[in-house]
Amino acid sequence: MTAQSTNNDSSFVLHYMKAMGRAVTIRVMLHLKGVKYTNKVITAEEVAADRAALPFGQVPVLIETKADGTTLELGESLAIEHYLAEKFGWLGTTPEESAILKSISLNIYFNLYNNCFVPKTPIHESIADPSSVFNTKTLPLFIATQERWLMKNGNNGHCWGDKLTYPDLTLLHWIRLFEGLGVKLDEEGPIKKVEKTVMAMEEWKGKFEAYHPFSSIDAI
Missing domain, CATH: 3.40.30.10 (Glutaredoxin)
Incomplete structure (x- = not known):
């Protein structure tokens, strides 16, 4: 394909x-x-x-x-x-910008992946358990950390600057993954604003849902 x-x-x-x-x-x-x-x-x-x-x-x-x-x-x-x-062109224009953008993305990835897919307890069971490490530690830390970055950037729907960068796509992936598993995020919060901003890009050419983490290439 x-x-x-x-x-x-x-x-x-x-x-x-x-x-x-x-x-x-x-x-x-x-x-x-x-x-x-x-x-x-x-x-x-x-x-x-x-x-x-x-x-x-x-x-x-x-x-x-x-x-x-x-x-x-x-x-x-x-x-x-x-x-x-x-x-x-999604990693900034200087080595310093590149390092910062990678750090944002890697913080999202390692904190979530290590706490969601490495433990023996299936992630969907952790989400369903209010007392799980996911609900008491992983998710609150993820939200607090990312909201701090997004607010620092002006809550404009991007992680850095005013256009698409790599961490926008990293954050989009985890937003969609979690919501597909039943996690409810604040619809008016800065994290969801990133999803809405990226989703509105014309470059998707109507394929936004086809490129969902739970989809397959049959949908493309």
Whole structure:
């Protein structure tokens, strides 16, 4: 399945399963930028059968072919996201801005991923339990930290400046993931304002719901 192409000088092949999963933000980036890319479906069984064929024995893997024919093979979802964010202009214009934007995104990711998907208790059970670590610590800290950053930026629907940056997309992913699991966020709060701002971008081309964390490439 191939997205619409533009005059970008590279084409991309993303190796991952049909589910959005850990590749959702990568696919969102490629879609919003309008570059030429193909989803190469690889099953868990295929990964297990030939891990040596992949950079780190797992997916996602992104292969970029540049205009001069050279290729880049890149593994690890966060590394791929950081590379595309920088390539597409979503990591600021200076090393200092880039470091700050990465720090915001990584704070979101590590605090939520480590507390939601590493523990043995399934996340949907943690959400349903008012006394769980998720409800008493993880979620309140996430909300307080992100609201502080967003208010510092003027509560304008962006994490940094007045246009789309990488942490906007990171935050969007976790907002949609949590809401899909039943977490209720303040509709008038600064976190939801980011979702509404990014959702209104014309670059989605009517595909906002198709690129949901719980969706698959069949919807694209």
